[in-house]
């Protein structure tokens with residue numbers, strides 16, 4: 001006989017302290033099991049590969065369900081606890097409307113492009129944008145008008161986007177319908193979004209900010225200001241990257257005074273999203289927001305910032321190690337620590353950290369490695385990391401496999417020969433990379449991380465691209 005468990009007053013008191021409606025609804029569903037004759041067919045983990053069940057534990061399979069069932073509400077249209085959770089998120093982030101995203105910020109960028117841009121429209125986009133924005137533009141047929149941000153040459157990374165560059169483009173192209181900027185960069189370089197938004201307002205064009213890597217900013221005054229407070233119309237946040245939700249779960253916010261068409265965005269999301277949204281992922285978004293608003297979550301964020309400062313101070317004392325810092329003209333997010341050691345490529349440093357010290361960093365480029373100071377890391381983790389880096393910086397690593405000839409961060413100025421969409425849908429052929437110079441790319445070539453494109457459909461393939469294409473034997477080109 002299935003047991004009915006009723007909520008006690010104590011349960012209610014605890015959950016009302018800081019609301020997390022999807023988490024609560026999932027808990028209630030877990031405690032009040034039904035005879036299940038619906039998807040998912042593993043039926044609360046009863047029909048699943050044993051080793052997998054051992055690995056995950058029973059509970060997680062028990063609550064693996066989708067919307068519509070167990071009074072959990074629906075995602076499209078948002079109803080019940082899901083609707084309430086989205087509203088609470090909007091309130092927490094200071095947005096008019098927040099959409100929970102499955103398939104990450106990628107889904108948010110695709111929905112924004114599909115709903116707000118049209119074939120032939122010109123959209124100002126920073127060249128180092130994530131490939132999801134490009135995919136969105138291929139779908140809609142809008143034309144990117146590239147803005148190449150400043151380059152931080154010593155570090156081989158893209159820097160900030162200048163408001164002046166945006167204004168120049170808006171002055172010379174009267175038909176621009178939107179500005180779409182990524183902020184911060186993967187390595188934590190921050191652009192002056194306030195100035196960019198003022199320029200956009202002056203020219204009457206909406207501003208979208210891909211703040212995938214900045215979802216914590218809203219919750220601590222020692223971090224940069226979120227674009228939602230600086231005049232952006234729409235912002236995407238990968239809560240799963242740094243905000244504490246589960247992989248793949250993100251949010252899309254429409255700002256309070258934006259005139260963007262929320263209904264159109266919602267319709268596009270409905271088309272893009274799975275029709276079986278994972279309640280686990282949705283609950284994790286609800287939980288991440290609640291956690292960031294809670295006292296304990298705020299303590300974790302304070303700790304992450306203090307840890308980042310501790311790490312940076314330790315790294316400053318290592319003579320041949322350098323860290324990317326705020327500089328004249330740009331700021332950085334203190335929790336993203338991009339470092340390099342003289343004489344080692346980033347890829348090589350990454351492999352030494354992993355093989356000799358069991359440390360995994362966020363990513364590595366030809367120059368350096370990116371360390372994220374996360375909510376979940378303890379001070380002892382940073383002590384271990386700083387000790388390891390001290391040791392590496394004072395050791396001769398000649399014996400380690402050499403990884404120096406690869407380039408990973410595309411820093412190229414595009415030579416555009418055809419429109420993005422036209423080239424993507426053109427007749428194509430696959431040719432050896434060795435024969436590709438002088439041909440027009442028909443595909444998006446963008447490795448993750450950081451998902452920034454090496455080549456886009458419609459771009460001329462040049463000798464300059466070759467160091468970035470080590471892992472490619474063949475390329476798809478326009479016939």
Ligand SMILES: Cc1ncc(COP(=O)(O)O)c(C=O)c1O
Pocket residue numbers: 103104105106107129130132182186210212213238248250449450451
């Ligand atoms: C700037 C930027 N935007 C969007 C995305 C896509 O995010 P998600 O992985 O949440 O789909 C990424 C992913 O790395 C990114 O770096």
